Amino acid sequence: MVEDIQDQVWLVTGASVGFGRTLAETVLARGGRVVATARDLDAVKDLAEREPERVLAVRLDVTDPASVRAAVDATVARFGRIDVLMNNAGHGLVGALEELSEQQIHAVMATNVFGAMAVTRAVLPHMRARRQGRIVQMSSVGGVVGNPGHAIYATSKFALEGMSEALAGEVAPLGIRVLIVEPGPFRTEFAGRSMAFAEPIDDYRDTPAGTLRTRFREQDGRQPNDPAQAAAIIVDLANDDSAPLRIPLGPEAVGRIREKLQRQLDDLARWESVAVDTRY
Numbered sequence: 001m002v003e004d005i006q007d008q009v010w011l012v013t014g015a016s017v018g019f020g021r022t023l024a025e026t027v028l029a030r031g032g033r034v035v036a037t038a039r040d041l042d043a044v045k046d047l048a049e050r051e052p053e054r055v056l057a058v059r060l061d062v063t064d065p066a067s068v069r070a071a072v073d074a075t076v077a078r079f080g081r082i083d084v085l086m087n088n089a090g091h092g093l094v095g096a097l098e099e100l101s102e103q104q105i106h107a108v109m110a111t112n113v114f115g116a117m118a119v120t121r122a123v124l125p126h127m128r129a130r131r132q133g134r135i136v137q138m139s140s141v142g143g144v145v146g147n148p149g150h151a152i153y154a155t156s157k158f159a160l161e162g163m164s165e166a167l168a169g170e171v172a173p174l175g176i177r178v179l180i181v182e183p184g185p186f187r188t189e190f191a192g193r194s195m196a197f198a199e200p201i202d203d204y205r206d207t208p209a210g211t212l213r214t215r216f217r218e219q220d221g222r223q224p225n226d227p228a229q230a231a232a233i234i235v236d237l238a239n240d241d242s243a244p245l246r247i248p249l250g251p252e253a254v255g256r257i258r259e260k261l262q263r264q265l266d267d268l269a270r271w272e273s274v275a276v277d278t279r280y
Contacts, residue, residue, distance in 0.1 A: 008032040014089030016043035026231040062115025087116040095198025096209035097151040112156035131175035141253040149212030184253030185223040
């Protein structure tokens, strides 16, 4: 475990609750400095009041380009650099693809994909100039395994992972590393206040898409994994040059991702003779 990250500067999006808040607290406990951002500035002001020398509270709406630029500029003006960007802001949406409204679809994509992309692009010039930095993308087990009833969330996280994988290859020669975090169920507010539900269509009620609604409501506040443990792992990996591109967190995530990848390998082996028979 990396015990001391003295003076390291972390820019954390969505720092008001959940993983973002826990991560900010962990960075501070290890001696780092935090730019705690949220759409509602009042939700992160307490961190700055408690640690005025080491915390900058900034309003940041990742869907607003002006807000993104202002937050990054404020960070550099206050601390001179950004060592780690933690793209944590995001929200879920439960509903079969047909049940989702256009507005709901665009809202999820705007935050989970385009928001993370905008903040990443705004931070990159500063990291590139210093030839160092770490970008941590908060994905999900849902960024590897598409769950029925979570279609647009899976769309957003699959997109985030594809972008981040390509980005990792682009910036590695410039001294910048990328870490994709894939949590399973952790006891945050993700299944509660951070989760939205589409208007149900009765035909889906007893399908896997329909039953996902019940599962999310039942697991809120009862998830088996500790976000403080996850935050400690993230801080450690952000300071480990041997860290992988992707890290699943929690036994559920590891198990489901392994099952998905094994199924893909099995399908590839079974159908390889068909798949490769494409030459002129």
